[in-house]
Amino acid sequence: MSEPVRKGGGIVGKVVPRAERSMLVQAYVPETAKGMAVLMKHFFKNTKELVFGQRNDPVLEALDDGINTISYPEQQRPYPLRNRGVHRLTLREDGSPRCVACLCCSTACPAQCIYIEPAEYPEGDKRRGYERYPAKFVIDELRCIFCGFCVEACPCDAIRMDTGEHPVPYDSRDQFIYDKDILTAQKGRDGERKTRNPRHEPGDPTHPGITRLAHH
Numbered sequence: 001m002s003e004p005v006r007k008g009g010g011i012v013g014k015v016v017p018r019a020e021r022s023m024l025v026q027a028y029v030p031e032t033a034k035g036m037a038v039l040m041k042h043f044f045k046n047t048k049e050l051v052f053g054q055r056n057d058p059v060l061e062a063l064d065d066g067i068n069t070i071s072y073p074e075q076q077r078p079y080p081l082r083n084r085g086v087h088r089l090t091l092r093e094d095g096s097p098r099c100v101a102c103l104c105c106s107t108a109c110p111a112q113c114i115y116i117e118p119a120e121y122p123e124g125d126k127r128r129g130y131e132r133y134p135a136k137f138v139i140d141e142l143r144c145i146f147c148g149f150c151v152e153a154c155p156c157d158a159i160r161m162d163t164g165e166h167p168v169p170y171d172s173r174d175q176f177i178y179d180k181d182i183l184t185a186q187k188g189r190d191g192e193r194k195t196r197n198p199r200h201e202p203g204d205p206t207h208p209g210i211t212r213l214a215h216h
Ligand code: SF4
Pocket: 105, 108, 109, 110, 111, 112, 113, 114, 139, 143, 144, 145, 146, 147, 148, 149, 150, 151
């Protein structure tokens, strides 16, 4: 049992006793034999799978290269459909980001790794006064904890994590900073940069006609 260490009337720590090591453990030979037994068990199991083709792993079965390991990252197991990959900014029909720079995602982000600089559309643009666009949209993928809160918070289906990609292991922090160009260039699993979710642009017959000056 560990004894409390006292200093100045209070307990400042505990002395943890060393684990008992019997003569058998000290001799190393029995422990080495145990390790070899585990090794040989897996060796014969894998050899049996290799020789008789009894593979229970569908990924290994599909590779069919006679090897019971995967050469990651060249060979990868498929991610589950709900996997949260690196972010992408989805596009409208005209190719501009769907994002209206409302800052909901950056507000919801617990890691505070989204930086957005909103900007107004120019005079004469139908969207001016109704919505803004992100002049800058940056995500630090290294700080991101892949919680998906930003995706949940977005009212415009403008940010998604359905790329099926994980961040590449870069060698400097800067490379994990994904700017608007990188984020809009990412594709979803379906190979699209848009979404099937319709948008109703100002001026469209389906648009509800709400502006900052003229409400409903
Ligand atoms: S997934 Fe979570 S941590 Fe990452 S950017 Fe979105 S809200 Fe922030």
